[in-house]
Amino acid sequence: MAFKRMAIEDWFDRYQYQVEVNIGESGVKFRTVGDLNLALNDLGLRYGHHRGAPELRESIAQDYRGLTAENICVTVGASEAIFSLVAALTGPEGQVLVEHPNYPTLYEAGLSLDRQVEFLPLRYEAGFGLDLAQLEGKITPKTKLVMLTHPNNPAGSIISAQELRAVVELIEASNAYLLMDETYRDLSYDAPPPPAATLSPKAISVSTMSKAYGVPGIRIGWLAASQEIVDAVRAVREQVTICNSVIGERIAWEILKQKQQFLPSAREALLANLSVLKGWFAAQSDLEWVVPRAGVVGFPRLVSGASADGLCRLLVEKYKTFVVPGSVFQMPEYFRIGFGIERHELVEGLSRLDEALAEWKSQRK
Numbered sequence: 001m002a003f004k005r006m007a008i009e010d011w012f013d014r015y016q017y018q019v020e021v022n023i024g025e026s027g028v029k030f031r032t033v034g035d036l037n038l039a040l041n042d043l044g045l046r047y048g049h050h051r052g053a054p055e056l057r058e059s060i061a062q063d064y065r066g067l068t069a070e071n072i073c074v075t076v077g078a079s080e081a082i083f084s085l086v087a088a089l090t091g092p093e094g095q096v097l098v099e100h101p102n103y104p105t106l107y108e109a110g111l112s113l114d115r116q117v118e119f120l121p122l123r124y125e126a127g128f129g130l131d132l133a134q135l136e137g138k139i140t141p142k143t144k145l146v147m148l149t150h151p152n153n154p155a156g157s158i159i160s161a162q163e164l165r166a167v168v169e170l171i172e173a174s175n176a177y178l179l180m181d182e183t184y185r186d187l188s189y190d191a192p193p194p195p196a197a198t199l200s201p202k203a204i205s206v207s208t209m210s211k212a213y214g215v216p217g218i219r220i221g222w223l224a225a226s227q228e229i230v231d232a233v234r235a236v237r238e239q240v241t242i243c244n245s246v247i248g249e250r251i252a253w254e255i256l257k258q259k260q261q262f263l264p265s266a267r268e269a270l271l272a273n274l275s276v277l278k279g280w281f282a283a284q285s286d287l288e289w290v291v292p293r294a295g296v297v298g299f300p301r302l303v304s305g306a307s308a309d310g311l312c313r314l315l316v317e318k319y320k321t322f323v324v325p326g327s328v329f330q331m332p333e334y335f336r337i338g339f340g341i342e343r344h345e346l347v348e349g350l351s352r353l354d355e356a357l358a359e360w361k362s363q364r365k
């Protein structure tokens with residue numbers, strides 16, 4: 001089988017429903033249907049438009065200056081957008097260049113499809129920032145797709161507008177497209193760089209309802225790109241999902257109508273949680289981290305350089321508290337912590353993490 005399970009999804013599938021406290025999620029608090037107060041009785045349950053409902057695409061397109069609904073394809077989460085783009089824009093001879101660490105689909109899709117996958121490491125010592133010289137050095141005539149994620153999951157770093165423009169210049173001078181995963185862009189603390197797709201027809205922006213809006217269960221994401229790329233992705237999707245859930249699309253449309261009411265308070269809450277987390281880290285001698293500059297996740301590591309796997313397993317199994325071990329990102333001395341949740345859950349999770357750390361250390365003596 002070319003397709004192997006992703007370690008991160010195995011971890012989620014195994015533990016996310018077994019825990020009492022979740023300080024590992026990468027989005028804001030999940031919402032319920034009741035929170036949204038929707039009237040869905042008029043919704044026809046027929047197949048949806050293959051690129052997504054026109055009114056939803058119109059609404060999404062408003063965030064992409066210079067682009068229209070024709071440049072939007074709504075997908076089954078950002079995951080399907082990424083997979084379809086790798087399938088549509090690269091062939092077996094082509095090389096894919098992916099920033100690492102990253103949400104694993106960005107490289108697993110290429111590996112599963114037998115593409116040549118090359119990595120662009122983000123280093124702790126550099127604050128997990130993008131190394132432009134390294135990127136330039138790694139782009140070859142065979143590179144067909146460069147994939148970056150900013151704000152980054154799990155590192156919490158973000159590219160500047162100036163860096164993004166420099167990346168786009170490199171892409172325009174190459175044979176490659178740029179896939180910028182902007183899943184966490186709406187959770188930036190300051191004004192984020194413009195969406196990549198607004199800067200060049202060779203740049204694609206990918207995003208989703210899953211993280212900033214707290215509704216991963218509706219499985220709605222999208223990409224913004226040239227019409228040619230939108231058409232190429234539609235061709236891939238027609239063999240996999242055909243169209244999206246019309247219920248998911250309607251919910252996404254309703255939420256996006258209210259995004260200006262929702263996002264500022266969501267950002268305020270996550271910044272307040274970030275201060276709690278900073279206070280907690282200041283008292284830790286066994287952990288160090290790069291303070292996140294955007295998004296809702298941080299990626300601490302054990303100062304000793306030991307693997308955090310045992311700690312994460314103890315935390316989840318005995319203390320019923322969920323974090324994500326760094327080994328699922330191939331960085332075992334790290335773990336991912338999420339702070340998009342309600343304050344009381346974060347505080348409870350950190351207190352259980354304190355206990356688990358103490359127990360884990362005493363076991364290792």
Ligand SMILES: Cc1ncc(COP(=O)(O)O)c(C=O)c1O
Pocket residue numbers: 026076077078079080103149153181183207208209210216220221
């Ligand atoms: C950077 C990034 N891209 C894509 C995804 C997939 O999101 P979705 O739920 O929209 O498929 C995730 C999920 O964690 C992510 O972190």
